[in-house]
Amino acid sequence: MSGHGDPILMKSRKGGPLSGVAEVPGDKSISHRALILGALSVGQTEVTGLLEGQDVLDTAKAMEAFGATVKRLGPGHWTVDGVGVGGFAEPEQVIDCGNSGTGVRLIMGCMASSPISATFTGDASLRKRPMGRVTDPIALFGARAYGRKGGRLPMTIVGAADPVPVSYVTPMASAQVKSAVLLAGLNAPGQTVVIEKTPTRDHTERMLRGFGAEITTEDTPEGHKITLQGQPELRAQKVAVPRDPSSAAFPVCAALLVPGSDILVPGVSQNPTRNGLFLTLRDMGADIEFLNERTEGGEPVADLRVRYSELHGIEVPPERAAAQIDEYPVLSVVAACATGTTVMRGVHELRVKESDRIDAMARGLEACGVRIEEDEDTLIVHGMGPGNVPGGATCQTHIDHRIAMSFLVLGLASQKPVAVDDGSPIATSFPVFEALMAGLGAQIERTGA
């Protein structure tokens, strides 16, 4: 069964200003989808800027197991020879999605409407995460799921031999659930409809359209409605993956918190379903300039110039939650270093990520001397003001890359160093994090296994 490697103890400490250019890797969500849609297309898809994080590498392996041919030509440069919609072969082995909720949930969706079975597993974090949110809607297509109690991995999905199209209102704000339903709808006849009350990241819709599917979106009284015409022939594409705003968040927040810093983060996706953190930081007083705004690979991108700023706490608009869902851990670090209180409501989805991120951040921040209030759906951070967070703790990361990187950012701005018990999960989404942060002048080190 999947593990996540040996723990890597890491520590960060205060140093001089951060400066230079931070070229963060390709977007994780788009990288997964480029491989998956490439595998479901006819012909050879060519991807540049692919994130070579473990989550995406696990999806690449899975696509091979379902019959696609996936090749690496050079750094971030990959090809996928697809099998076409409905062409997935039955994998001979268990599909191990490692740490990746996106990987497992999207892949379950794409095989659910084919007459094949597949068994999925993942690491100790992924095996705790709920899969019922995907197995419920794919059952409507005719697929069956046999998993552990609570809808947990390992789990076998028996795809529908004779799928029917589905109309589904997502019960939670989740792009993974929306995408799983749309991907299942590809191999069903007729129209599959997804309605989401809160719009979530729209990469699946944008990319399906780019690969030739007939897909429309409209705002209706019931919510944001997406209609997909089933059984299209998807055609191979060239996909240029923009840089990941969720990874950019770490150098951006570090530069805002370390006095005297001035950095440039080029080519970061500014897709409005992903840019919530940058808007929130600006509301807190951050000096972020959006330069050279343009479109690359069908996504709006900009170069971000970020300078050290004295920040103040705010009530974060809850309607912005979906557009910054993965950024709350590092936002709570920024909030701890800001003056005044930051209130984050509408964030219950954080409890079912790689870890319970509300709990992980609350416990670690408390250990670093910050006062926190929380309930099921809320995190409130009482900011201590610039330079006033004591730090000096070892924070538990619970096999969660974003928790690890967030506390390492905190250590750059706190009085005493901050350690994390395990930085190894950082490789799932941001394998060059340490080198990139070192290049900016950040003091982050490994302190032993």
Ligand SMILES: O=C(O)C1=C[C@@H](OP(=O)(O)O)[C@@H](O)[C@H](O)C1
């Ligand atoms: O669809 C995607 O690529 C993702 C959707 C989000 O998850 P949910 O769908 O669970 O909100 C996000 O947290 C995850 O990092 C990536």
Ligand SMILES: C=C(OP(=O)(O)O)C(=O)O
């Ligand atoms: C939640 C995340 O990823 P996933 O759900 O794909 O594991 C994340 O990267 O923050």
